[in-house]
Amino acid sequence: MAKSVNKFPPSVVVLALLLSSPIAWANGISVSLSPSNQTVNRGESPKFIVEARAIGKPARIMKFASRPDLLDNYARIRITKGGKPIEIVPLVSEPGPVSESDYMLVPANQSISFPHRGTPFDLTKLPPGNYSASVTVWPSVQDKSSFASNSVSFRVVQK
Numbered sequence: 001m002a003k004s005v006n007k008f009p010p011s012v013v014v015l016a017l018l019l020s021s022p023i024a025w026a027n028g029i030s031v032s033l034s035p036s037n038q039t040v041n042r043g044e045s046p047k048f049i050v051e052a053r054a055i056g057k058p059a060r061i062m063k064f065a066s067r068p069d070l071l072d073n074y075a076r077i078r079i080t081k082g083g084k085p086i087e088i089v090p091l092v093s094e095p096g097p098v099s100e101s102d103y104m105l106v107p108a109n110q111s112i113s114f115p116h117r118g119t120p121f122d123l124t125k126l127p128p129g130n131y132s133a134s135v136t137v138w139p140s141v142q143d144k145s146s147f148a149s150n151s152v153s154f155r156v157v158q159k
Helices: 010-019 020-024 068-075
Strands: 030-032 038-040 047-055 059-062 074-079 102-104 109-115 131-135 154-159
Touching: 020 030, 030 131, 047 059, 047 102, 047 131, 074 109, 102 109
Parallel strands: 038 154
Antiparallel strands: 030 047, 047 109, 059 102, 074 131, 131 154
């Protein structure tokens, strides 16, 4: 029996197999939230920027910037205080019908950015304190894969 000689470490072989598989398409998005720190006056909403990057392959992502209803439901913000989720009653925001024109194809290793004000939650109602925020993005209504961002900090201060 002939012996196979592999010049690459097993981890490199596994990574190459994963990147060449259809799974890499589904898992080829990274999401980041910025700015890392901000301070807002009580009664104001923090302003976030969400960046979704296609890793290695093109990615089909909803046009969140032009559809607030999609942003509210498929780019969901999560707010914590002291590591615990805070209770904020969401405003009613039902997504309307989604068509092919509501998507864009982000080229491999490129990104799109869109603003996020924390909707459907009214963050202007937060009392003074230190908070953390992250966002989970579902790039497609049909594909139930979701991608979580990093966590950022913000402070609400009394005017």
